[in-house]
Amino acid sequence: xxxxxxxxxxxxxxxxxxxxxxxxxxxxxxxxxxxxxxxxxxxxxxxxxxxxxxxxxxxxxxxxxxxxxxxxxxxxxxxxxxxxxxxxxxxxxxxxxxxxxxxxxxxxxx
Amino acid sequence: xxxxxxxxxxxxxxxxxxxxxxxxxxxxxxxxxxxxxxxxxxxxxxxxxxxxxxxxxxxxxxxxxxxxxxxxxxxxxxxxxxxxxxxxxxxxxxxxxxxxxxxxxxxxxxxxxx
Numbered sequence: 364x365x366x367x368x369x370x371x372x373x374x375x376x377x378x379x380x381x382x383x384x385x386x387x388x389x390x391x392x393x394x395x396x397x398x399x400x401x402x403x404x405x406x407x408x409x410x411x412x413x414x415x416x417x418x419x420x421x422x423x424x425x426x427x428x429x430x431x432x433x434x435x436x437x438x439x440x441x442x443x444x445x446x447x448x449x450x451x452x453x454x455x456x457x458x459x460x461x462x463x464x465x466x467x468x469x470x471x472x473x
Numbered sequence: 474x475x476x477x478x479x480x481x482x483x484x485x486x487x488x489x490x491x492x493x494x495x496x497x498x499x500x501x502x503x504x505x506x507x508x509x510x511x512x513x514x515x516x517x518x519x520x521x522x523x524x525x526x527x528x529x530x531x532x533x534x535x536x537x538x539x540x541x542x543x544x545x546x547x548x549x550x551x552x553x554x555x556x557x558x559x560x561x562x563x564x565x566x567x568x569x570x571x572x573x574x575x576x577x578x579x580x581x582x583x584x585x586x587x
Contacts, residue, residue: 463517
């Protein structure tokens with residue numbers, strides 16, 4: 364089967380750093396994506412890791428370790444607007460589509 | 474268009490009725506995806522098209538669900554004999570090339586089956 368596990372909820376304070384972990388089990392694997400979704404909104408793309416290591420885009424970074432079937436999203440200098448759900452998604456199934464995790468709801472407190 | 478559009482934005486129907494949901498992808502995007510999201514849940518993959526072809530339809534929850542894409546552009550998701558458990562937000566996304574490329578999502582259609 365194919366599955367991705369991530370924490371259901373994370374709470375952090377403004378200005379802090381938070382890490383959202385994702386472990387995956389897929390039949391075939393090419394890479395890990397991350398999407399952000401605000402309440403009532405559509406998911407928006409954040410990053411894609413095909414290779415091991417850290418990818419940095421502004422305040423957000425994403426990491427992948429293929430040997431550990433593990434990745435994380437790192438959010439720095441948290442802002443209130445970062446309160447949203449964050450989904451990891453794996454690409455590589457025989458269907459050629461993304462398989463999404465159930466999402467992590469991040470709440471940023473003042 | 475500027476982004477992925479979906480219609481209708483909201484649909485309320487009675488149990489047993491058929492519904493059609495429409496998706497207009499970004500022009501030039503070869504891949505199109507349908508997902509379903511129940512309240513507070515993750516995205517459940519339904520089906521994807523590469524051009525007009527759907528390589529795998531096994532994500533569709535039952536034979537009441539069908540989808541087609543014509544002209545490599547607009548797609549329609551049809552749900553026959555709707556059930557209350559079909560109530561969800563149906564999201565469409567498109568991308569250029571493979572699924573790992575950035576997928577651009579539409580605003581979704583909120584379906585409520587009474």
